[in-house]
Amino acid sequence: MQTKRILWLYNHSTLIKSEVALLRELGYEVYVPKVIPFDVSVAVNWESDRLLSIPEEAIEVLNKVDFYGEEIPEEAMAVMNEYFGMAIFGTFIEPLKSIAAHYKGIMIFHPFGLEDGASYTETIMLSAGIWLMKKLEEAGRRFWFGQSYENLMEIECDFFKRRMINLPIGMRDTVIEDRWRGNNGKVLFICPRIKINTYYEKIYKDFKTNFNGIPHSIGGAQPIPVEGDKTVLGYLPQKEYDDLYPSHSVMYYHSTNKRHVHYHPFEAVKCGLPLIFMGGGLLDKLGGKDLPGRCESIKEAREKCRRIIKGDKRFANKVRQSQGVLLEKMSYEYCREEWRKAMQFIEENSDTAATEKKSKKIAVIMPQPYLGGVLDYTLRLLKAFAKSRQVSGDDINIVFAVPEIMMPDQYEHIKEVEEYGISIRTFSWEEADQRRIKELTSLLGYPLNLYRQEYMLMNDGISYFQDCDFLLFMADRVAPNLFLTRPYGVVIHDYMRRYVPEDLPQKYESAIMDLVRNSACNFTTTETAAEDCIQYVGAKREKIHFLPLFFDDVSRCEYEEGVKKREYFVWCTNINTHKNHKMALRALTEYYQEGGRLHCYVTGVNTDLFGNRATPEGRQLTQKQCAYIQEIKNIVNSDRLLKKYVHFKGRLPKKNYYSIVRNAKFMIHPGMADNGNGAVVDAAFLGVPSISSDYPAMRNRDEALKLGLMFFDKRDEKQLRDCLLYAEGNAEQMKQQLPTVEELRKHTIDDPDVCRKIYHTIIQYAFM
Amino acid sequence: MKIGMYLGYAPYIKPMSLKQEGLGRYLAFLTKGFIEAENKLTIACPNWVVPLLDELFDEEGIDTSNVEILTSTSEPVLFRLYVKWINRSRKPKIRRHRVKRAVISGMDWFVDILLRSKNMATFTLLIMICGVIGVLALPFLLALMLRYGVLRVVRLFLKILHINSGTFSVRNLIRKIPRIEVLIAMIQNRYSGLAIQEKIRQYSTDEIIRKAARMKNSPDVWYSPTAFWGEFNRFPGVRVICAPDLVTTEFAFKFSQGSFIDATRKISETIAEGTYFITYCEYLKSNLLLGKFFKGKEDVVVVPHAQNDLMPFLDLADYFKRVPFKEDVNYYFARNIIMPGIFSSSVNMHRYLIQPDSYQNFSFKDVDYLFYPSQVRGNKNILNLVKAYEHILRERNIPLKLILTCNLNNDKELLNYIEQKRLQYDVLSFNSVTAQQLAALYMCARLVVNPTLYEGGFPFTFGEGMSVKTPSVMSSIPQVTEVMQGYGLEDYLFDPYDYLDMSAKIEKGLKNRDELIAKEQVLYDQLKNRTWKDVCREYVQAFEYFINRSNENEVQVQN
Structure with missing residues (x-):
């Protein structure tokens, strides 16, 4: 018979004794995590490793994994899939995502109950998104909800209800050994971690008010001591600790929680300490409503405790004799029988093969009708992704989604991706009110009350992207309050507005941040962008993954050799303020005043408007942009030299643009900040050196590609002027610093390594 | 020695506690030390301070058997009644909608029967019974309407007449009578809570001085601690x-924008009239x-x-010895305290931020920040700190945040600056955090920056920061330099x-x-050696010195 192995992904110190033993008795080899969570009642069981019949290296891999706070790494997941047919786990969201997406064995979700009013369905949806529930449901007969108490299911969604099995939690040993003396005349109340957790702090404070005037001690671990209250015992030497329960007259248990109970009331029962507890909680399910220790009110509890403290032995014994019933369903034997039935049921009814969906689909989405760098980058990425998919042979469909308004004008431009087997789809934003979202989630099977009034959907005219397993946004500018039911990732370019403030309406700013913070993963190319993503947006570091820098090989593009009319350099820009035009123009003025004689060709979307020939009619510009254009125009017109030497070309067809760059002496890039400028790389491909303002992303790019850039301070026009004067005389020398085209090609999609990296990075983190 | 300490707090109307007051903690330290x-x-x-002291001493675990309390007799009856009235408990009304629910379920039941009756005769009978019940119930319905409806009708009526646009109340109605409002304002000014409190305080302090x-x-x-x-x-x-x-x-x-004249005048007068001082x-x-x-030099x-040691609020290392944690457990704990939503003891961000909506799921796990805990006060120089921060972020491209603890709403100038420069996503303020949260904010900061222009002594921020291993850069003001010189920290x-x-x-x-920590550690170790016990010993020495001096002076006068 095949060895049955199971991952038991907890470190709970009481359960580790009962459940691990129980699973072993049922014939399983059990793995227990070694990286503990931030909790004080945990234990590590190293012994379990010895009993595992798998290679030590595999165990080593698992032992390094934090099964509580982090996604499970690929390597560990491979071990889990290879050696373990089952996993039992709780509600730790990050590992849960990995398990749902990548684990191929039988999944047993085994939670211990929440506060009243909270359900697991809602907790999962609010912390991860609906997609995680869908993912679990898609696992079909591989997923089971093993409830610890029989009433957990009452408040869960239908899907959980249908997968319900009973996996009661209990204690290793429930034999009552009466050690009670009860001679110290005090109530024992257990409340650990008062100064760590406000949940316990509140319980502590409530108890202090409710039991004011009754002698008591408060037990439980206190990693941070509670000053000024001598009733809080804190750390006790072993001997005193052992005597804690027997010496006290009575224990009071406060919780009226319907779906969660602590262990200490059972410990009390076990050693014969009379238990006075509040009715209405989970204990009622175990002992009914007639136990003499049960109370309806605080007043009643106080009275009962007082009676026992004062020495009412008859009452104490009545409580003691009746409370044994509470342990019945906690007993090892009872639990073992229930588990045996449950595990047998799971083994007979699970199906690990049938639900594996073979073909996957990824949607690459351009959220706005970008025409410049973002579009170029997206097309490149699509091609690289498609190429590598071909090589890997994975069955993954790729959809390229663009805003409807981009079609049909831009179709010519983007249709080239169709050759790579990528299908193009358009979409538009669609408003949906709260009611519709509620209906939508109900229809999906996980009704959710959302608090916002308005939401946005992405209508692709087909299925609202329901057919796609993963969505990849190629920029973060989406409509506010986007409602998605699929896991998604975002490609981050830069956070320029953090450095160059820009008037972005509050609603959009929030939308952008929300999108990135709540995504399953984010991708970027530079440390700078990643750091901003963490510091500014508040995304988690573990969720930011790096894609390699890669470019188009423009050296192969068509261009006209053209006869040089005059000598010039190129300034590739656009009309955004962060492109630092004013400073650059000041520098140019000084350059020409100092005798500089190279002409300056300005290219880029709408830059022709800076000159006198073009008019803004027919272009979509905001008032602010128009004002800015006018301002720049005035600067240029008021200076004779600028008027003479600076030529505004605007956006050019690729061919013309490359021709202009190729014939230039050099290129300048005086921008303030971004995630790295692509034009200087194009220039390098064409054998043209560049001068750039000094900021981290450009430094980064210079190092990665060895571009030999000449840097200047983005605020110091004198430095730029000097650079220009130097470059005019030394352009040839600068050219020699440039890398060869072969070297540059290592950073293009012609390089299979680059493509593979891109493909693998996205697939690895996509939760598909 | 027999030391007398005077606390002249005014009677409080809202419940008060000395535990949160800066002076309260200082008082506890002194008492303990003495x-x-x-x-x-x-x-x-005064007698209303006694329960506050009891609570404070209880909290700090101070044995009060050696403390004698000299107090006034109880406060005036009128004042006690006033306080009681102000603090009367207002129980929230729970609307159970019992009547509404009963009516609805009755209607459901009736419709149910109507739908089930397939026989014309039964149907007619039902309708008739329904009519009879309706007629019989009419008086009750009228009574109900009177009970619930009349008040509403009256309000509506008043609203139509524009007599009262808000809620209906006798007070509002009276206010509508001409001249009454002026009279109320006059009375309020003359007998406002503050004025009355001050009067009562004076009666009691007179009594205490007589007793003394x-x-x-x-x-x-x-000794007067203030x-x-x-x-x-x-x-x-x-x-x-x-x-x-x-x-x-x-x-x-x-x-000059606040109302500080009274306090300033009082302090000036007290100092002017006093003889011996501790600073x-x-x-x-x-x-x-x-x-x-x-005043005379002597x-x-x-x-x-x-120095205040904040480590005890976060120190779990001892406890986690048993099972080794994957990283520095104290730092992890501190990070979790400032991560919204992870821990129940975590900072409730939504209360503090200018735009709470934009901070959903914000992860503070890896956020680097500069930290300056302080109130909004004229001498704290926060605006300049924000400008320096802006320079660091935008000109020097260092991508961290700035976290404050002042209530930004109390300084409109500062708030405007932050919003105008669109720094509201990077300059955050957590005001009124607990001591533990404060300790956590200190621990996770890259640097503590104290830009103050003026302080009453060497700022606490230095020691508080270093107690959790976060170094400080500070203003070069005399209060700072007199302590910091000689440690190579001038830079x-x-x-x-x-x-x-x-x-x-x-920057x-x-x-x-690391170098900064190493250097500041030397200073901190020195400062740390000085405990509150030492401080108290110096107080006693100072008292002895003043007593001798007073005796000498007397002798001189007699001669």
Whole structure:
């Protein structure tokens, strides 16, 4: 018979004794995590490793994994899939995502109950998104909800209800050994971690008010001591600790929680300490409503405790004799029988093969009708992704989604991706009110009350992207309050507005941040962008993954050799303020005043408007942009030299643009900040050196590609002027610093390594 | 020695606690220190302060058997009633909608029967019964309408007549009568809570001073831990006053927006009339007491504070020895405290942020920030700190955040600046955090920056930061330099009036953080050696010195 192995992904110190033993008795080899969570009642069981019949290296891999706070790494997941047919786990969201997406064995979700009013369905949806529930449901007969108490299911969604099995939690040993003396005349109340957790702090404070005037001690671990209250015992030497329960007259248990109970009331029962507890909680399910220790009110509890403290032995014994019933369903034997039935049921009814969906689909989405760098980058990425998919042979469909308004004008431009087997789809934003979202989630099977009034959907005219397993946004500018039911990732370019403030309406700013913070993963190319993503947006570091820098090989593009009319350099820009035009123009003025004689060709979307020939009619510009254009125009017109030497070309067809760059002496890039400028790389491909303002992303790019850039301070026009004067005389020398085209090609999609990296990075983190 | 301490707090209307007051903690330290050194302590205070003291001493675990309380008889009946009325418990009304629910279920039941009746005769009968019931129930319905409807109708009526646009109440109705409002305003001004409180306070303090004068075994020295209470100068015997800063006069332009005149006047008067003083730093001694108030050099003694250790709020290392944690457990704990939503003890971000909506799921796990815990005060220089931060972020491209603890809404100028420069996503403020949350914020900061222009002594931020291993860069003001000189830390002190200098020093601190910690550790170890016990011993020495001096003076006068 095949060895049955199971991952038991907890470190709970009481359960580790009962459940691990129980699973072993049922014939399983059990793995227990070694990286503990931030909790004080945990234990590590190293012994379990010895009993595992798998290679030590595999165990080593698992032992390094934090099964509580982090996604499970690929390597560990491979071990889990290879050696373990089952996993039992709780509600730790990050590992849960990995398990749902990548684990191929039988999944047993085994939670211990929440506060009243909270359900697991809602907790999962609010912390991860609906997609995680869908993912679990898609696992079909591989997923089971093993409830610890029989009433957990009452408040869960239908899907959980249908997968319900009973996996009661209990204690290793429930034999009552009466050690009670009860001679110290005090109530024992257990409340650990008062100064760590406000949940316990509140319980502590409530108890202090409710039991004011009754002698008591408060037990439980206190990693941070509670000053000024001598009733809080804190750390006790072993001997005193052992005597804690027997010496006290009575224990009071406060919780009226319907779906969660602590262990200490059972410990009390076990050693014969009379238990006075509040009715209405989970204990009622175990002992009914007639136990003499049960109370309806605080007043009643106080009275009962007082009676026992004062020495009412008859009452104490009545409580003691009746409370044994509470342990019945906690007993090892009872639990073992229930588990045996449950595990047998799971083994007979699970199906690990049938639900594996073979073909996957990824949607690459351009959220706005970008025409410049973002579009170029997206097309490149699509091609690289498609190429590598071909090589890997994975069955993954790729959809390229663009805003409807981009079609049909831009179709010519983007249709080239169709050759790579990528299908193009358009979409538009669609408003949906709260009611519709509620209906939508109900229809999906996980009704959710959302608090916002308005939401946005992405209508692709087909299925609202329901057919796609993963969505990849190629920029973060989406409509506010986007409602998605699929896991998604975002490609981050830069956070320029953090450095160059820009008037972005509050609603959009929030939308952008929300999108990135709540995504399953984010991708970027530079440390700078990643750091901003963490510091500014508040995304988690573990969720930011790096894609390699890669470019188009423009050296192969068509261009006209053209006869040089005059000598010039190129300034590739656009009309955004962060492109630092004013400073650059000041520098140019000084350059020409100092005798500089190279002409300056300005290219880029709408830059022709800076000159006198073009008019803004027919272009979509905001008032602010128009004002800015006018301002720049005035600067240029008021200076004779600028008027003479600076030529505004605007956006050019690729061919013309490359021709202009190729014939230039050099290129300048005086921008303030971004995630790295692509034009200087194009220039390098064409054998043209560049001068750039000094900021981290450009430094980064210079190092990665060895571009030999000449840097200047983005605020110091004198430095730029000097650079220009130097470059005019030394352009040839600068050219020699440039890398060869072969070297540059290592950073293009012609390089299979680059493509593979891109493909693998996205697939690895996509939760598909 | 027998030490007398005077606390002249005004009676409080809303429940109050000394635990949160800065002065309260200082008081606890002093009391503890005095008693432990086996001095006898008499605390003279109005009777409403007694329960506050009990609570404070209880909290700090102070044995009160050696503390004698000299207090006034209880406060006037009228005042007690007033306080009771103000604090009367207002139970929220729970609307159960019992009637509504009963009516609805009755209707459901009736419709159900109607739908089930397939026989015309039954149907007619039902309708008839329904009619009869309706007629019989009419008086009840009318009564119900009277009970619930009339008030509403009256309100509606009043609303239509524009008599009252808000909620209906007798008070609002009376206010509508001409001249009454003026009268109310006049009465309110004359007998406002504050004015009445001050009157009652005076009656009690007079009584206490009379009692103190008649004490058989009176203390060797009387001490007032603040200069707020002018009547202290009427106590018999040797009197020592703790002289605080007079920041309001130093920064009059800033403080002129608040109402600080009364407090400033009182402190000035108290100091002017007093004889012997204790201050927290040399600068205040020479500048304020000797310079401004022309006190004698021999009549002022400097006793600096001890440092606050914040580590105990976060120290779990001992506990986690049992099962090794994957990283520095204290730091992890601190990070979790400032991560919203992870821990129930975490900072409730939504309460503090300008735009809480934009901070959903914000992860503070890896966020680097500069930290300056302070109130909004004219001398704190927060705006310049924000400017320095802006320079660091936008000109120097260092991508961290700035976290404050002041309530930004109290400083419109600052708030406007932040919003105008669109820094609201990077300059955050968590005000009124708990001591534990404060400790966590200190621990996770890259640097503590204290840009203050003026303080009453060496700022606490240095020691609080270093107690959790976070270094500080600070203003180069006399209160700071007198402590910091000689430790090679001059390079990390900046001119608080020059934000570029501030930003340069911050950047330097960030770059050389380890070196800075090493250097500041030397100073901190020195400062740390000085405990509150030492501080108290110096107080007692100062008292002895003043008693001798007073005796000498008397002898001189007699001669």
